[in-house]
Amino acid sequence: MNLPTWITLSRLLGLPVLLYLLQDPSSEQRLYAMLIFLVAAGTDWVDGYLARKLDLVTELGKFLDPLVDKLLVLGTMLALIELQQIPAWGVCLILARELAIAGWRINPNLTGSSTIQGANLWGKLKTVSQIIAIALLISPWSETWRILSLTAFWLCVSLTLISGVIYILPPPEQVKSAQRPE
Structure with a gap:
């Protein structure tokens, strides 16, 4: 395993701390949870940047x-459901998309092995929107921020679903070439 992959795995270290802080959060615990979440989410950019810059992109990393x-x-988001800040059905929509696309991203090739397809622009926008929404939802700010966070x-639910549809649809050039008579 290389450095970017280790950074990716380090992101998981924040999750148990986040879940602990969000069990019955005070304003101070919410602030710590938000900061930990943002740092953990920020490592997503760091590992990707290093993998590309140092030419360390691997199938395992992807x-x-x-x-x-x-x-x-x-x-x-599960912790936020328990805190009754977001509805479970919204998170179920996100989960359904994530499970569907996770299987879709693995492309078997002709040799019998498979390659992992990287995220497209819509997938990256989806991830950024999720990070922003979660940071706002776990922030210690007053109730006046509730409308903005919701x-x-x-x-983020909408972008998640849109990115899933775009991921599954064939690229426009494939549609055009399929419609051309030979």
Whole structure:
């Protein structure tokens, strides 16, 4: 395992601490939870940058990075469901997309082995929107932020579903070439 992969795995270390802090959170615990979440989420950018910059992109890294992202995001969202800040059905929509696309991203090739397809722009936008929504939802700010945080949550649900549909649909050039007569 290389440095970017270790950084990816380090992201998981924040999850148990987050879940502990969000059990019955005070304002101070919410602040710590938000900071830990943002640092853990920030390592997503760091590991990707280092992997590309140092030419250390691996199949293991392409597999683990989105998996760890999903654990961090969905684990924190489960705590937010328990705190009755977000509805479970919204998180179920996100979970359904994540499970469907996780299997879709593995492309078997002709040799019998498979390659892991990296995230596209929509998948990255989805991840950023989830990070922003969760940070707002776990923040210690007053109730006046509730509308903004819920709006951010529903925006992330929408982007999650849109990115899933875009991931499954064939690229426009494939549709055009399939329609051309030979």
